Amino acid sequence: MQISELYTYPIKSLQGIPLSTAELTARGFPYDRRFMLLTVVYNDDGTSTMKNMHVPHFPEMSLFYTDLVYPSMDGTERGRIIITYRPPGHTEGRTLEVPLQPDTRGLEELAIVMHQSPTKGYNMGERYNGWFSECFGYRVVLAYLGPHSRGVLGSFAPEKSVAHMSLNNSWVSMKAVGGLVIATLLLNSVAGPGDISARKMLPSLMATVVAGLLSAWTRYRGGWTRKEERITFADTAPYLLVSRTSVDDVSARLAGGEEMDVTKFRPNIVVAGAQMAFEEDFWAELKVGQDQGAGEGPARLLLTANCVRCQSLNVDYATGKMGTGETGTVLKKLMKDRRVDKGAKFSPVFGRYVFLDGRSDGQTVRVGDAVVVARRVKERMVYDWPGLTN
DSSP, X not given: OEEEEEEEOSBTTSOOEEESEEEOOTTSSTTTTOEEEEEEEEOTTSOEEEEEOOTTXXXXXXXXXXXEEOOOTTSSSOOEEEEEEOXXXXXXXXXXXXXXXXXXXXXXXXXXXXTTEEEEEEEOOHHHHHHHHHHHTSOEEEEEOTTOOEEOOTTOSGGGOHHHHHHHHHHXXXXXXXXXXXXXXXXXXXXXXXXXXXXXXHHXXXXXHHHHHHHHHHHHHOSTTSSOOEEOSSSSSSEEEEXXXXXXHXXXXXXXXXXXXXXXXXXXXEEEOOSSTTGGGGEEEEEESSOOBTTBOSEEEEEEEXXXXXXGGGEETTTTEEOSSGGGGHHHHHHTTOOOOTTOTTSOEEEXXXXXXXXXXXXXXXXXXXXXXXXXXXXXXXXXXXXXOO
């Protein structure tokens, strides 16, 4: 198998950007979902609130295309996002440039809650809000995440995932046994059978050896006891992975020779070459790429949960509305046989949520990189994100 496509989404729910190469970080690809849009809702009493905007509820978001200009290495050019609004029937669109890393001094701070996971952001101000509001035809606010982040709820983080906790616990057991063996050997090497004083040293010696082994293993694994996992404006995990074989299976369900647009699944990583559709349901860990030198092996991706799907699959990107033909039936077709997660029995599953093994932080992945399944699970993981609404 290999990576066939990579995507990043600097502004949540707007069109994504294909990449040929990307750096892996614990919170996703650089600049991925660091911005999001909120609509202003006016109440009868004259007050107003803000509502998070997601493409299934605001399908017109699909009419906004994005591109990235990365900051120059010498600092002479600041990075920016180029946004193009292209409504149906228009070959040219309106454009807006947003700085990749805005100066937040003086910006209004916003309290934002996504799927019951709270964070803070910054109101980018009228220069940007006004442009989006004119395009949408109603009041919209552009929010920037800045240095903030969100907690990972449920058992999505690797240290809480059944698949990855069991691996960690098995290694702890093996280390403990190894420590006892080493301690016994050391004791026998310095004391004879009748040396009572040396025998009294056994408990403390064993504890020291086991503690040393645990510490060494933690440093080697580089992730099990690291800081709490945090995410951006991405829904529930830093990365979303889908299989091209499974996308082709969806295309085969559409009449008239239509092909499923992989970007409607909002993936960061697309893997091609799987033998069977939906075998990714049982992937627990992937190795990506080759040895990157300096002691770094292939990047390791930890798959922790299934992605349950909604009406966003039915959006017609050409019109910015819900699809009326085969385009609008994708969710219904998946309902027939993809409600396979016991924790989300009314929603179909497509794709997997992914976290990064701590040793792989800063490594690079590329289109064309080899992908190997390092570990599988026998049973599908169970979705337990508290923000799920069926």
